[in-house]
Amino acid sequence: MTRWLDGRPTATVPGDDRGLTLGDGHFTTMLVQQGGVVLWQRHQTRLAEANDRLGFAQQDWHQLEAEIQQASQGVELGCLRLTLTRGSAGRGYQGQWPAIPRRLLALSPFPSHYRQWQQQGIDAEVAELTLATGGPLVGLKTLGRLEQVLIKQEAASRNVDELLVCDGHGHLVEASAGNLFLVFADGTVVTPSLSECGIAGVMRAEVMALLAQSGLKVVERRVRVEELTDVAEAFVTNALMGVMPLRHIGEKRLNRQLADLLLESHQLWR
Structure with a gap:
């Protein structure tokens, strides 16, 4: 370094x-x-x-x-x-x-493993730890990242690639180090609202802009963790990995059509 x-x-x-x-x-x-x-x-x-x-x-x-x-x-x-x-x-x-x-x-x-992860997809589960809500630092990527450190520790202890994190009210917020996009069975694309906690990443904004240019609106709203049963596809985004398809959430197998479209058409970042 x-x-x-x-x-x-x-x-x-x-x-x-x-x-x-x-x-x-x-x-x-x-x-x-x-x-x-x-x-x-x-x-x-x-x-x-x-x-x-x-x-x-x-x-x-x-x-x-x-x-x-x-x-x-x-x-x-x-x-x-x-x-x-x-x-x-x-x-x-x-x-x-x-x-x-x-x-x-x-x-x-x-990170050399990101390319392999993109090709194969990664497995995710819902974290037991939750994110605190409210306060003057909401949305800021400050130096105090202990919540994320503990979430990564939990992922390692559970031997899972990624964890999806909720707030204390049972709403999905983000992944351990990236934003979350969900494609529901009816084709609706949703990303969780970040009004109470979480970080709006630069790649989240880029993906939303690219999809809007393609005529596909992304809905920002609160997402109950129970809604994962209706999800057909999901992917995580951040500035380094670009778009990372999720292969499973728990035992649920997911497809990866929209993620592959973004990776192939917009090179984010295959």
Whole structure:
């Protein structure tokens, strides 16, 4: 893994950085393909919204884009994570508002198993853990991701590829690290509402836009977990995996027509 701190190559982050000590920051993970970041404008929009809501100053986007371009140069396929923190400070919660964000870029290899997963499909079950709802951080990809860490731990303990996660009221929200799309037996395409919890990923927005261009509307609504019995197809999306078809949810076998259409027609990202 290669790292840059505020545009300079480095292997370390200051120990008093508020991102480390308090989780005071946010991040996005980007797909690098043929020397450039895929869907950068969608990533930038989400970063700017998080800056506003967390009291970060809007950084020099031209400078940041130049740093991202430098980090991506010559990379055929990889993952680039951008982390923005409130920077260094003494102990305690009090910080600077608005803060000039500290920028940490980290380049790592693309997960090699994603391609095999796309070809074969993956198996999913419903998580026992649930997501908290409400609060001022709803929809923000902040540095505190302990819910997702515990969900991944549960998936490993159950030996399943993916878990679908509900809120405390029994509504489906998302997968462990991506958004969820469901195709019901009547052909309706639904993605769970994220008004109470969950993260609206850049690939979720891209898929919804592509389907709308094809004349297929995606319905955003609350989905009861019991409705999974009526689902004919399902897939998970995020910026790295693109579209990931689900082969099973529990014992239920699923088809993959719409997922394959997206993968083949729009190369997301076979």
